[in-house]
Amino acid sequence: MNDFFNPESVAIFGSTKPKKVAYEILRNILEGGYEGKIYLINPRGGSVFNLKVCSSLDEVKDKIDLAVVAVPAGLVKGVLEESVQKGIKAAIIITSGFSEVGDKEAEEDIIKLAKERGVRIIGPNCAGLFNTFHNFFPTIEMRMPRGNLSFIAQSGAFGGAVLAWAEDKGIGMSKFVSYGNRCDVDEADLIEHLNNDDTTKVIMVYIEGLREGQKFLRAAKASKKPIIAIKAGKSESGRRSVSSHTAALAGRDEIYQGAFDQAGIIRVSDIEELFDLAQSFAYYLEGLPRGNKIVIVTNSGGPGVMVADKCEELDLYLPEPTAELKQKLQDFLSPICSLKNPIDLTAQATSQEYKKVIELVAEEYDAVLVICIPPMFVGSKEIAEGVVEARKRVKKPVLVSFMAGKLVEDGIRLFEQNNVHNFETGERAARALAGLIRYGKRKR
Incomplete structure (x- = not known):
């Protein structure tokens, strides 16, 4: 698998004309800063980006680690045979037109060749992959900044949409793989690789x-x-669409859900939840909640109630503070504050009050959900400073939702500088917290 992600040399097969797939992959690789050797293969020869285009692999004398194939479907088998003779052991087949459109025989020929000659194949009908830590982008999708999340997708288009969403949110990635029809390398192979x-x-x-x-x-x-x-094909209509898309058998959804539960996989329903939970894991993997006893700290009753409803829907436990904890809070909070759960600090809440409350409640609860809609007379950055300081001191998850659009930009910027993920709504924070708790329970 190393030849896919960390090759020292790569051969690209296909048209080198602008806007063609092979051309765009080459451009992505060059602009991404890849430092290995690149060989272009096209019978017409020529040059592009100041690189010679070889008419065949016979012109290349050096060892090649990876082939990227973007030729018409009818030529793929011949390109693979040529690659095998050259000693190439890994190939990414971008080309579509195989089992997903009913041509199972052509795909079987590729599978047979791979097994007989010991070649690993990603694809066909895929969008490629990237490894940001090797500056290697043999893909038709966008390049991404570095991060600690990796994403594998059966659908290249959906994978591209997820990457675009992540870039818009300033989220970096480590690796991305679109594996398409997975005639050889599949989800299990990729999970094993990413696990190490x-x-x-x-x-x-x-x-x-x-x-x-x-x-x-x-x-x-x-x-x-x-x-x-994210598992697609939940409905009958979805399952029919899956079959025509990548020739996959979607299967009954309850079977997949049971398998995910058995394997400890956290299932989510959309892109927002995917990244909310992924970023939460990135921040709290070393300090997962020990239980589901949650407290909500808010400065506004309405959002606090809405988040409480969501928590109960997610089977999170929201007991009132003990009498001892209430007394500690009453010692410095205004009498108009509500000390139930949610704890409502009212719009008058200061940065230091948020800080002290978070530190105290963390002693009694497994996790803290902080909700804030800063009033006009208290800046979001000021309150965020108290939250950041408290989060550094407590050893339990503190998930934050500052809600008010542009009014909280300064506070969110401070969070980003201190590795605190801000959830756009309290309900999304609750959903991510529930995922952390489920995973922590399975790991114990």
């Missing part, structure tokens, strides 16, 4: 269907890292 990858902290997966369920479950169970999955 030092730059990956959390594994995110988009799945349409599985072919080797037991292999996948073994890999997921063995993972030392959280695996978060």
